[in-house]
Amino acid sequence: MKKFINHADDFLEQSLSGLQSAHPELLQVHKDPFFVTRKNINPHKVQIISGGGSGHEPLHTGFIGHGMLDIACPGHIFTSPTPDQMIAAIDYCQPKNGVLMIVKNYSGDVMNFEMASEMIDTKNATILTNDDAAVINSSYTEGKRGVAGTLIVEKVVGSLAESGASLEECQQFGLHANNLCSSIGVALTSCTIPAAGKPTFDIENDQIEFGVGIHGEPGRRREAIREANLIVSDMVEAIFQDFRERDVKIGGNSEFLVVVNGFGATPLSELYLIFNSVTNILNEKQLNIGRSLVGNFTTALDMAGASVTLCLLDDAIRKHWDSSVYTPSLRWGI
Amino acid sequence: MKKFINHADDFLEQSLSGLQSAHPELLQVHKDPFFVTRKNINPHKVQIISGGGSGHEPLHTGFIGHGMLDIACPGHIFTSPTPDQMIAAIDYCQPKNGVLMIVKNYSGDVMNFEMASEMIDTKNATILTNDDAAVINSSYTEGKRGVAGTLIVEKVVGSLAESGASLEECQQFGLHANNLCSSIGVALTSCTIPAAGKPTFDIENDQIEFGVGIHGEPGRRREAIREANLIVSDMVEAIFQDFRERDVKIGGNSEFLVVVNGFGATPLSELYLIFNSVTNILNEKQLNIGRSLVGNFTTALDMAGASVTLCLLDDAIRKHWDSSVYTPSLRWGI
Numbered sequence: 001m002k003k004f005i006n007h008a009d010d011f012l013e014q015s016l017s018g019l020q021s022a023h024p025e026l027l028q029v030h031k032d033p034f035f036v037t038r039k040n041i042n043p044h045k046v047q048i049i050s051g052g053g054s055g056h057e058p059l060h061t062g063f064i065g066h067g068m069l070d071i072a073c074p075g076h077i078f079t080s081p082t083p084d085q086m087i088a089a090i091d092y093c094q095p096k097n098g099v100l101m102i103v104k105n106y107s108g109d110v111m112n113f114e115m116a117s118e119m120i121d122t123k124n125a126t127i128l129t130n131d132d133a134a135v136i137n138s139s140y141t142e143g144k145r146g147v148a149g150t151l152i153v154e155k156v157v158g159s160l161a162e163s164g165a166s167l168e169e170c171q172q173f174g175l176h177a178n179n180l181c182s183s184i185g186v187a188l189t190s191c192t193i194p195a196a197g198k199p200t201f202d203i204e205n206d207q208i209e210f211g212v213g214i215h216g217e218p219g220r221r222r223e224a225i226r227e228a229n230l231i232v233s234d235m236v237e238a239i240f241q242d243f244r245e246r247d248v249k250i251g252g253n254s255e256f257l258v259v260v261n262g263f264g265a266t267p268l269s270e271l272y273l274i275f276n277s278v279t280n281i282l283n284e285k286q287l288n289i290g291r292s293l294v295g296n297f298t299t300a301l302d303m304a305g306a307s308v309t310l311c312l313l314d315d316a317i318r319k320h321w322d323s324s325v326y327t328p329s330l331r332w333g334i
Numbered sequence: 335m336k337k338f339i340n341h342a343d344d345f346l347e348q349s350l351s352g353l354q355s356a357h358p359e360l361l362q363v364h365k366d367p368f369f370v371t372r373k374n375i376n377p378h379k380v381q382i383i384s385g386g387g388s389g390h391e392p393l394h395t396g397f398i399g400h401g402m403l404d405i406a407c408p409g410h411i412f413t414s415p416t417p418d419q420m421i422a423a424i425d426y427c428q429p430k431n432g433v434l435m436i437v438k439n440y441s442g443d444v445m446n447f448e449m450a451s452e453m454i455d456t457k458n459a460t461i462l463t464n465d466d467a468a469v470i471n472s473s474y475t476e477g478k479r480g481v482a483g484t485l486i487v488e489k490v491v492g493s494l495a496e497s498g499a500s501l502e503e504c505q506q507f508g509l510h511a512n513n514l515c516s517s518i519g520v521a522l523t524s525c526t527i528p529a530a531g532k533p534t535f536d537i538e539n540d541q542i543e544f545g546v547g548i549h550g551e552p553g554r555r556r557e558a559i560r561e562a563n564l565i566v567s568d569m570v571e572a573i574f575q576d577f578r579e580r581d582v583k584i585g586g587n588s589e590f591l592v593v594v595n596g597f598g599a600t601p602l603s604e605l606y607l608i609f610n611s612v613t614n615i616l617n618e619k620q621l622n623i624g625r626s627l628v629g630n631f632t633t634a635l636d637m638a639g640a641s642v643t644l645c646l647l648d649d650a651i652r653k654h655w656d657s658s659v660y661t662p663s664l665r666w667g668i
Binding site: 002003004005006007011014015016017018019021022054055057058062188189205206208225227228229231232264265266267268269270271272273274275276277279289292293294295296299301302304306329331332333334 | 336337338339340341345348349350351352353355356388389391392396522523539540542559561562563565566598599600601602603604605606607608609610611613623626627628629630633635636638640663665666667668
């Protein structure tokens with residue numbers, strides 16, 4: 001294992017210290033227990049809290065700021081955060097109008113956010129994101145996994161909360177957005193957890209994992225690498241199959257937000273090539289790309305690979321996607 | 335080799351098509367020959383043109399837009415662009431007040447931009463960036479190499495040009511900024527050029543290349559990997575040595591812009607850990623970090639590794655770093 005680390009034990013603490021030093025105007029890192037809040041807290045808006053195991057940066061700590069998250073609770077690498085982190089963070093922010101928890105659907109995250117939900121006095125609600133079309137159940141997951149669609153939910157719900165909407169309105173809108181998202185990922189390599197020191201899984205030099213999870217969990221199949229256009233075509237088909245199975249109506253005028261997300265070790269030039277493939281495939285289907293995002297946003301440490309997310313746009317999602325956002329890793333309109 | 339590509343021959347064309355589809359509001363990709371311009375051209379400002387071999391994305395195509403570049407000429411992977419690209423781009427933009435070429439110091443880039451400079455009728459000037467402290471001469475380079483400091487020069491000169499400054503003012507300011515930048519990089523792995531199909535160099539599983547170039551060129555030494563704090567300490571020392579040799583005065587109140595730049599396959603969490611190391615080292619020296627940037631900005635395809643750039647801030651550089659910028663990969667203040 002070759003990584004820029006000192007000791008596996010202090011990796012998270014030192015990485016969060018760097019985040020703090022790089023973005024003092026935006027956020028505040030708290031260390032006992034670990035949680036990250038906005039620098040300037042507005043307790044009168046619904047507080048949007050997310051979190052999960054670290055290793056997916058910039059998700060979630062890089063999305064703290066105006067128009068997106070108020071709080072992120074990072075667990076150790078690929079390990080759920082614990083209820084004391086969420087409780088301490090919520091106590092620190094003193095919300096007057098409730099807390100909305102955006103939780104990726106993994107058993108540990110779900111259990112720990114649920115415990116926090118029961119232990120706090122503040123009114124709260126939860127959105128479970130589960131946009132991964134690849135598999136139904138998986139390691140650590142009952143039901144579908146939450147992956148890169150989560151950032152879309154965080155962006156649009158964050159925008160709605162900024163406008164002063166109620167907890168119930170924010171929850172309903174987040175569930176609506178999650179339902180309109182579908183994602184699938186492909187791994188070219190494994191990833192290496194610092195404390196483990198060796199790759200999470202083995203993969204041959206000419207093989208890919210189609211449908212991989214963001215912790216290296218198995219997908220649908222192991223297969224030989226092919227031309228990118230062919231891989232991406234299968235990815236988009238899997239997404240449309242998922243939409244059909246969930247009765248999400250796609251028609252001739254449908255417009256999508258397309259996110260091409262790198263897992264950490266895939267160059268931007270390849271991500272744009274994947275985006276080009278998606279564009280051509282949707283054009284052939286006479287479907288429209290209304291908005292797009294290309295880059296590393298929901299990563300799996302040092303995995304080479306990428307995911308494609310389609311989110312069916314409606315007026316509300318388009319409006320709240322476009323609204324201003326100012327965070328370490330997503331910013332526009334300000 | 336596992337990459338998201340169709341054929342090595344059409345990689346650049348398809349990647350640029352994806353860039354175009356993802357950012358139609360910002361830029362225009364031209365294909366015969368390859369060049370990228372802003373969507374909305376203002377021929378009355380000094381046109382800032384850069385370019386170089388592809389494989390370093392988002393440099394330079396991702397920096398086109400308000401407050402930064404007007405034109406980027408991408409060569410094939412790690413291959414200089416040719417004069418016909420620059421000439422066609424400049425002809426397309428019809429500059430009324432001159433063209434400033436920002437060129438990383440590599441022999442092929444220097445030669446080809448120089449030929450274009452001589453072949454156009456438009457008034458023009460050039461800035462050669464050469465911020466790499468690692469080595470004096472190298473493969474493809476006489477003198478020091480231009481690396482991640484280039485984006486600082488592009489940002490601050492782009493801002494000055496936006497304000498209506500003259501060609502001479504922009505060139506002088508860019509030379510000044512380049513002089514105040516120093517960088518050094520470390521590779522943990524090699525990178526793989528699609529057309530070559532195998533890694534550019536071999537490196538053992540426990541070795542790093544200290545002072546590597548952004549094409550995988552040799553640096554100062556091959557050595558065993560150590561704790562990140564020790565590696566980063568050597569990197570910062572090399573930068574201060576370079577400042578001393580070039581008589582750049584660092585004093586007790588000196589304030590720096592610090593860029594921690596990933597080479598493409600290093601997770602953001604490690605880049606923040608490196609930034610934390612730099613912060614601690616500068617704090618110990620009682621030097622200040624005034625501005626910072628952490629992420630993948632000047633990459634080497636799929637290389638694992640990172641560089642550190644320090645730029646000594648003065649009022650003018652601080653002002654033009656802070657000014658609004660709106661490009662695919664760098665945006666704030668708008």
